[in-house]
Amino acid sequence: MxxxxxxxxxxxxxxxxxxxxxxxxxxxxxxxxxxxxxxxxxxxxxxxxxxxxxxxxxxxxxxxxxxxxxxxxxxxxxxxxxxxxxxxxxxxxxxxxxxxxxxxxxxxxxxxxxxxxxxxxxxxxxxxxxxxxxxxxxxxxxxxxxxxxxxxxxxxxxxxxxxxxxxxxxxxxPTLREADGLAMSSRNIYLSVDERKAATVLYRALTAAQTAFENGNRQGDALRKLMNEVISSETLAKPDYVSVANPEDLREYAGLIPTGKGVLLSMAVRFGSTRLIDNFQL
Missing domain, CATH: 3.40.50.620 (HUPs)
Incomplete structure (x- = not known):
């Protein structure tokens, strides 16, 4: 090489x-x-x-x-x-x-x-x-x-x-993940032990929204609210944004997501001085 x-x-x-x-x-x-x-x-x-x-x-x-x-x-x-x-x-x-x-x-x-x-x-x-x-x-x-x-x-x-x-x-x-779901990132090295445990909340929030979507919840606002609720359960997590958007133009879905349209669930969350991003595409 x-x-x-x-x-x-x-x-x-x-x-x-x-x-x-x-x-x-x-x-x-x-x-x-x-x-x-x-x-x-x-x-x-x-x-x-x-x-x-x-x-x-x-x-x-x-x-x-x-x-x-x-x-x-x-x-x-x-x-x-x-x-x-x-x-x-x-x-x-x-x-x-x-x-x-x-x-x-x-x-x-x-x-x-x-x-x-x-x-x-x-x-x-x-x-x-x-x-x-x-x-x-x-x-x-x-x-x-x-x-x-x-x-x-x-x-x-x-x-x-x-x-x-x-x-x-x-x-x-595809995104590669650690055993507990945290997306692999060069910035994970910055996390303290407690922050590393807390960071799995991103994966939990995305998974909760994916499950709701697969069970028939097609409301953009409701999926965003669900992800925010999961994130708020972790005291070390400070979200910058939580998004339910069209994956092509990144426009947010508010009410009913149109049939046949893709959905990008994404978020950026801070843990101390470390900022992590993650997403699921449905």
Whole structure:
């Protein structure tokens, strides 16, 4: 497995592969990998001739009061995990390599980024779409792999790809969970012992709403109320938002959910200084 830190070198490597007809898959990450990331790499390995994983903690998607400086990093561990998953090259640029002096461009998807994460983290998705667009242009993958846990990010990237005619397929892979239901996340490391126990309330709230939905409750407001009630039973949990929305445009369902429409149950909840997100798509 090759470690590449230069934009030019990464672009040349993938260009050479594609020149001889090889299909390239891309797994974008911010590092500090868990089994969820590795499942993306393994899926990419099974579906492509060459696999590139990026490790880049993107400063553009962090707000001034967010955790960029303390975001967990362990490159050696990440490289070992990716090599074990069959990745061919890891792209690990510095912020200066990705955003050199004079950099002043951005990609922004409007509308769908105004709600949920976008409402609570202004500018976050502008940073996400800018870096992902750069990665797509540098690597030129046939397929790019993302996890369902970041449901709004998935929707935003899929819309960017459609609107800007990026010639690739976005592959969405299921959320991987711990034995007690907590979604795997690099930020779980921040939780104290008590907060880690409390964090399972996200899964319990989502499961309660899913059960109600499957038993015939098709009222958006009622499902939101049910999830909020479950979350409020946990004193350490402080919700930012709880949502019952259309998974395509993220518009909230208030009353009766139209027959045949998909439903995205999602939430962001704080436990001390740690903010976790999770979702179910029904």
């Amino acid at each position: 090759e470690l590449i830190t230069s934009v030019a070198e990464m672009a040349l490597a993938t260009s050479n592969w594609q020149a001889v007809g090889l299909k390239v898959g891309l797994v974008p990450t911010m590092g500090y990998l868990h089994e969820g990331h590795i499942s993306l790499a393994k899926r990419a390995r099974a579906e492509n001739d060459k696999v590139v994983a990026s490790i880049f903690v993107n400063p553009l998607q962090f707000g001034p009061k967010e955790d960029f400086s303390r975001y967990p990093r362990d490159l050696e561990r990440d490289l070992n995990l990716l090599e074990g998953a069959g990745v061919d090259a890891v792209f690990h640029p510095t912020p200066q390599e990705m955003y050199p002096e004079g950099f002043n461009a951005s990609i922004e998807v409007l509308g769908i980024t105004d709600v949920l994460e976008g409402a609570h983290r202004p500018g976050h998705f502008k940073g996400v779409t800018t870096v992902v667009a750069k990665l797509f242009n540098i690597v030129s993958p046939c397929k790019a792999y993302f996890g369902q846990k970041d449901a709004q990010q998935v929707a935003v990237i899929k819309k960017m790809v459609r609107d800007l005619n990026f010639p690739l397929e976005i592959v969405i892979c």
